[in-house]
Amino acid sequence: MSVEENKVVIRRIVEEVWNAGNTALIPELLGTDYVKHSPGGDELRGLESVARVMGALRAAFPDFRMEIENLFGEGDQLAYQLRTHGTFLGKFRDIEPTGKSFTTRVSIIARFDNRKVVEEFEYMTEPSFLEQVGIAWRPRRQ
Amino acid sequence: MSAKENKELVRRAGKELSEIGGDVAKARAWCRKYYAPTYVYHSLSGGDLNREQAEQYVIAMVTAFPDAYVENDDLVAEGDKVVARYTMRATHKGSFHGIPATGKHVTLKGMEMRRIVGGKSVENWDLMDSLGLMTQLGAIPAPKK
Numbered sequence: 468m469s470v471e472e473n474k475v476v477i478r479r480i481v482e483e484v485w486n487a488g489n490t491a492l493i494p495e496l497l498g499t500d501y502v503k504h505s506p507g508g509d510e511l512r513g514l515e516s517v518a519r520v521m522g523a524l525r526a527a528f529p530d531f532r533m534e535i536e537n538l539f540g541e542g543d544q545l546a547y548q549l550r551t552h553g554t555f556l557g558k559f560r561d562i563e564p565t566g567k568s569f570t571t572r573v574s575i576i577a578r579f580d581n582r583k584v585v586e587e588f589e590y591m592t593e594p595s596f597l598e599q600v601g602i603a604w605r606p607r608r609q
Numbered sequence: 610m611s612a613k614e615n616k617e618l619v620r621r622a623g624k625e626l627s628e629i630g631g632d633v634a635k636a637r638a639w640c641r642k643y644y645a646p647t648y649v650y651h652s653l654s655g656g657d658l659n660r661e662q663a664e665q666y667v668i669a670m671v672t673a674f675p676d677a678y679v680e681n682d683d684l685v686a687e688g689d690k691v692v693a694r695y696t697m698r699a700t701h702k703g704s705f706h707g708i709p710a711t712g713k714h715v716t717l718k719g720m721e722m723r724r725i726v727g728g729k730s731v732e733n734w735d736l737m738d739s740l741g742l743m744t745q746l747g748a749i750p751a752p753k754k
Contacts, residue, residue: 506719506741537734
């Protein structure tokens, strides 16, 4: 399995699953033991969790879209960078929508096994995202 | 330079960054060694810093966290790009973003995606768990789970 073949898998996840919302493709592109590590040690495990998070995001940000800005790798790993956009129009967890739009940058390292993504580490411009959509997070000045 | 050499460069830069020990002159020398004159740092806030501004940022970091120790948990490279998933461990000994020294031991995780030309970084997209850092410093409340 080559790096170029793995890149095709990432492009399909971005275009067909995230942007077009075709969650039926998830088992074809992600391994059953898939895990995503996010900042702060949060983990997203398994394909059902991925579909659930995707559903919640698309409900809160109905125009959610992502574009690949960088995609490179070696061996069984790929790094990629996304530009994501959306408008906060639906309730997210217990947060009421603000109607504000955002654009963020996300960097991810993905590990592949047998043509499927099995593990990802993800970082994003989180403070900027929260500010843009109008969720308060500012530090307390001491 | 090959992808392998670029990875070695990132490894060496991380090791030498960990040896700066809060010394401003060493921090400047480190920036001159590893940043190209046209260097652009794409910051977490979405804004860009030029080489001079990036140097000020490095100085601010090593002054606030003089014992910072950086470890690369993952290095992936192809062509002129290298990504590093890193963990920085440090003690908060100087003012940082308006937060006076707390003496707290902190762990900061993040990911830097660099473009390297002729042995120097020309571009760096850096993303880190800044909310986690601010929480560890007591500047923002811990998130509700």
